[in-house]
Amino acid sequence: MVPPSYYVLLSALIFAIGLYGVLTRRNAVVILMCVELMLNAANLNIVAFAAYLGDVTGQILVLFALAIAAAEVAVGLGIFILVYREYGTVDVTLPRGMRW
Amino acid sequence: MVELGFQQADLLPLAPEIAILGSALLILLIDSFSRGKHGKAAVAIAAASVAAAFAASLALYGTTAEAFGGTFVVDGFSLFFNVAILLVTALVVVSSLDYLEEFYPEGADELTEYVVLLLFATAGMMLMASSRSLVTAFIALELAALPSYALVAFAKRNRASIEGGMKYFVLGALSSAFLLYGISLVYGATGAFDFVAIADAIAAGDVEPGVLSLGSLLVLFGLAFKVAAVPFHVWAPDAYTGAPTTIAAFVSSASKIAGFVLLFRLFTTAFPAEVDWVYAAIVLSVVTMTYGNFAAAVQDSVKRMLAYSSIAHAGYALIAVAVFSAEATGDSAFALGAGMSHLLVYGLMNTGAFLVVALVDDYYGAGYTFEDYAGLGRKMPAVGLAMAVFMLSLAGLPTGGGFVSKLVLFAGAVNSGFWWLALLGGVNSALSLYYYTRVLKWMWVEEAPEDQVELDRKPLALYASILFAAVATVALLFAFAPVIETATAAAEALLE
């Protein structure tokens, strides 16, 4: 059995990559994808731990998390469409009407 | 006894949540099968379901039940928050009747979606109050969050609304990721999702302290995002300002309350005070109330001021969490009960204040800055008086329950040895007087300009909501006993 530390390391890496993307990308859709990466990093962790612990609850959470991620994408894309309609682009750095 | 494999024991305690969810589905159903939209009917159904859920929550009071294998728990604690959340929802639902018709010309048609989203979010929040497992908590949280994103961006032709929704969504998603990652680490460290099981595992001592601490911290940060605690508040000013004002009221009140209930339950049940999150909670509390108040003091827009003020109040409520310390856990029920009471009162005051903004800014179109409120107190004395009640009560003066709850909260801090935190809260309260009374100054002290908009229409539902919130706020000053005593009892039960 692969020790969980490898999974944890991998997931941390994926999480960091996702975070990096969120912080550096302008395109909303790319950011959304990066968030998905982060979520899946967490999922990976949970699955690894569940397997290691022999506990199914973790895997159930992952299922739910996937579904939620999908719903999130749906809502998110809807909002991005509105952004596109208003700004003509999905560059997240453009809407800056509200500040301070 | 129904024999379909359902357990009454599972479903009955969750009757309030089921009522809300059921009516949401019912509205969707009607919407799908009828040709036109029935916005008013949807509102009526929603109102009825909220009332029913409210009644059910009260009726259930005193029962303590676990449902669905302990992933949900219905106790005084959750019911208390059900009441708080439902009060806010009721105010928002009723006032939406007038609000959307005016503010969004297409509103009447869109009302069904609006109502359904509100109900789903409400159900999510109530489930957050009942969750006792990280699994259900995460799901309930997302159930509350996703409709909220949509609601904030609901004014589809309004740039601010879209911008606010986008920011809320992006950051919300990011924080969900942190939360889930935190959950994964806690799971890894303790092997459990159930709060009690986590506590047991920690008590057993066989956990990786670093992993557990980091996990609990990430969970804390995820929830801190939800309650808009500084520095995880960054979304809040923009989302609240951009959102339709009723939704700003809803998100800043109900959503915050829901975040806190989860925070309270999770950190009291699952993580003992020995885990290092206490430091973080203290830092968050101090930073949040200070930042919220300082930033609120320099706003030009009343709505944005209220946004920052709601951040500041998150800081006060965080005191209830921050005062958990190894020496003083025995008295923490008191602080926790005080925090709960404050949140309930805050829900009413804050919602009421936002609804006044909805009336002035959106309904009458009088404008969003402080100056635009000039002389309004005399033109509509009832609303002016209600706003005075909200503002002063938020500031902690005895026009309403906010005075008592804030003081009891500070007393809780003192009781746990955190006198300095109470003093800091006091200084902040004083600063908050500055910006709260600024509203009243414009409403009551300044004279209205010649060219002010006509205020001839009287939106009944909006008025009713505002006045109800005001009366309830005032009433809580006198009838504070049931609130604090219920809250303290619930907190004690939770901490046992």
Added chain:
Amino acid sequence: MTLEPGLLENVAVLIPLLPFAAFAVILAGSTYGDRFDLPATAFAIASVTASLLLSLVLLAELYTHPEIPTPFTAAEATWTAGGAAPELTFGLMVDPLSAVMAVIVTLVATLVLVFSLYYMNGEDESGLPRYYASMTLFTGSMLAFVFSDNLLMAFFFFELIGLCSYILIGFWYQTPSAASAAKKAFLVTRFGDYFFLVGVAFAFAAFGTLSFHGDTSLFTAAEAAIDAGDTVLGVDASTAVTLVALLVLGGVIGKSAQFPLHTWLPDAMEGPTPVSALIHAATMVAAGVYLVARTFELYALSPTAMLVVAYVGGFTALFAATMALVMDDIKQVLAYSTISQYGYMMLALGAGGYTAAVFHLANHAFFKALLFLGAGSVIIALHHKQDMWEMGGLRSRMPVTYWTFLAGALALAGIAPFSGFWSKDEALLAALTNAANEPLLLAPLALGVLAVPVTAFYTMRMHALTFHGEARSEAAEEAEEGGWPVYLPLGVLGALAVVSGFANAAPLGVKELSGFLGASDLYGYAATHLGYADAFTVNYALLVVALALAFAGAIAGYLLYRDADEPLKRRFDPVTEALERRYYLDGAQTRFAEDGVLEGSRWVNRFDVDVVDGLVDAVSTTALQSGDALRRVQTGVVRDYAAVIAFSVVVLALLVGLLGGWI
């Protein structure tokens, strides 16, 4: 005449009460404005006259019935029961001293009010109700002060007297100098009263009683404390007694216009002349000296306090007399003369000459009131001219005034057999006698003797300038004397100036006053505690020297100024400069008040506004500025927000990790 038992008490009570009642009536009636002029006058004169008659009855009764035990309390009222603390009471203390003083006060007041018919009513002054209300309030307060049976009550009415003085000096309130003089008078006497009140507080704190007589009087308590060697007020009892006596002396110095708080009295001449006569010559100014006499037993416990009293008196006597030499305004001369004469009384008291002080007080009250009223008569005749260089030659035009004024002047100058001679001599005698026991008294004695020729000189200078020579102004040429409201007071007082000295003409063997006052008891007391003489025997050498000096001064003054038509003082420029500038003391005090205190207060104000309040404003400004800085975190760009969150997560995790020890 023998009064029913108990009736004497009622008489004593009515004496101060009647003027108070008149005050209340006039105050209420003054809402009717000028229409109340006549009733106000009537009420004032009637009430004070009645008080005079009652005072005479009281005096006569005490004089003819030495068996009446004095002092006795005619009436007592509780000011405050004090709860658990000792009560504070007000009582009327009747004894020969207060009876004599009551007669002096009411007599002068009555005559002055009669004179006011001419000086005030006759001139159609507006605000007469105010005038008569203040005069009656003053008379009532003065009488209540006189009858006070404890130190607090004495202070109480001492201050009310000051109020009346303030109002009456400022009677012509539209004249800026009058308003300013009124303020100065109250303020300077208040400064003295401050010490008095401190003394009251200390006395009560130290000895637990303020009473002037009875078993537990302030004096017996103080004496007992000294004997027992108690420590009170954090010091030993004798020091405390000295402290209290000196503090009370502060009030005395203020009220009796002694150096260095004398500066208000010359300014107070801004008031109507009857006011000057009553308040600023005969009575209010006497209150200070009277207080020392009243509390003589306290002072006699402290050699230091006695010496201070004597030194203040002796110095003031000469000091003020020199300034009177150069004044051109007739009332100013009289004002400095008043200061100087009260110096003699103080000197007498400090030297143990209790009778001398009271005697001189009485004589001075009569002849100085006479001089003021005479001056008032002249002033009205000259249409409010007060400069003596605009007078002259009035002798023939105003004969009654001339002759009575002359009687007063001779009394003041100390020419035998006029009243001032007898009492002044006794004052000097006291100092001389006790200088044997207390050599330090020699200096004040010398000052007092030096003042004798000076006094005589300025008095006769004044008299000569006013009445002799040629008329130096048109007004003086046409001057006319008033009617009976002038003649009656001048006549009575003129007669008194001639005869009142015989009440205690010691060289002639008359010691009526001394006997009546029971002075020998006090001399014995002073002998016990101070080692002073327990009796005074006439010293004819002193008598002759003083008389010779007085004659020399008087003749010089008369001759030099009989036909003078220009001031002689120009010949002595540097000296007269100093004298005319009142030894620069007035200016220094004004500068201290304006450039010192007032300017200092402006500094304090600037400090308060800039620093204390500035700090408050700085806090709020800083709060708002930092709020403005803080909200800049909210850049509006969602990517920055995400960075804030990510950064915060890392920082907080690191922080907690370090605190928790798992990193």
Added chain:
Amino acid sequence: MEVPWLTLLLTVTFAAAVATLAVGRYVSDERTGHVAFALSLAPLLLSIYIWLMEFTADGNALLGADNAALQESYSWFTFAGYEVQYYVGVDGISMPLVVLTTLLASAAIMSAWPSITSHRKEFYSLVLFLEAALIGVFVALDLFLFFVFWEAVLIPMYFLIAVWGGSDRRYAAMKFLIYTNPAFLVVFVSATALIFSADVNTLSIVDLTAAVHDDALTGYFGLTPEQLKLAAFAGLFIGFAVKVPVVPFHTWLPDAHVEAPSPVSVLLAGVLLKMGTYGLLRFNFTVLPEAAAAVAGLVAAVGVVSVIYGALLAMAQTDLKRIVAYSSISSMGYVLLGLAAYTYYSVGGATFQMISHGLISGLMFMVVGVVYHETHHRDVRELSGLWRQTPVAAFIFLAAAFAYMGLPGMSGFAAEAFVFIGSAASTTIPYAPLVTMTAMFGIVLVAGYLLFALQKTLFGELRIGEHQTAADGGSLDVSDVSLAQAVPLFALLAAIVLLGVQPDVVYDVIADGTAGVVDLVTGGDG
């Protein structure tokens, strides 16, 4: 049946406030003031009735459960095992203050008739609300109830200054609010820390006092009971000192006074400042006598500084209201001195000074209000010779000024004399005679600046601002006080004289209330 007199009084006052709003709709603008005054007579007469007929207090309310008269208590809510009550009662300290409040409120309302011309019904209603809250402060015997009324005072006061005040009213109202509010929280934290370490189960101040005196204190988070008492004393002192105000926490006061309309200044100086001294007396000097005695010298020094510093500030002013405002600071310094001295006369005198200064400063502000209303000037440099044309107003001004100076025969003298003779004998203040003597110098300074003000405004030739009459006649367009204005002026003056001539009218009950406080420190030997 037991009549709940104090609740009745509070209710009547509150009802009067509401009724003014309600009735104000139906009567003409001018009549509103009359209605409000008529309504305000109800609490006034009721409070006097209560004092004369029902008040039977015996000793200090805090020093025995049965001491206070007319006690009522109902449970309000419970938290953390502490019962918060609606608990009211009066003793010899609070009863006079209650009557002072009702008296000054009625007087202020009457004096507002000519000067308040906008939003009349709101104005009078707020004044009555303020009155109700102030009464509440003085009758509350539960800590929390006390806090409620304490903070409730701020609300009407804020609006009264902000709406009806002078040109800089917004700043002044805000400053008043923001300055005094954190002070309250310091009080709150200190008081609750004390409560939580005391062996009590209610927030009754009476219970708290008993617990503290019985040494039934546990420490508080590292502080020993003694340290806690000192710390609580410091916190309470600072908090109340702001309200008094004590130098250096005084700078909100002149601004508030100058900007507030004169009727409001009457209540601000007359009653609101007494909240601070009342708090000091009740909490610092009654609940914590040991700590108070330990730092009495410091407190007295602060009092002396307030006296002298306030007087010097007053001296530098030319605005009549500012002069009176700063002199209030000075007068309150005597209260501090008297309290710290812990003798019968000093503590009683300090309390008496609260009443006396309430009446005198009330009168002063009313007459300044009259002058300002008639002449539109408050700067002494702009006014001259007013006596000639407005003799009644001038007379009152003169009388009030002399009352302020402590003229015997007026209440101010009695108060100051009590404080001085008491504090000179103090055993708690080091070098008490010297300290007392220093403080007493205030009576010279006060004479200095008030006589200066009198001289400038009342005497000399008649002149108002630019307008000047001929040297010997003519008149300007100002009128003297009307009969309606004269009534409250003379009523207050009469009260001042009554208390000066016969202080026992009030001092008797005050002495009964304060004696116990002194005994705490001196053991019956004060």
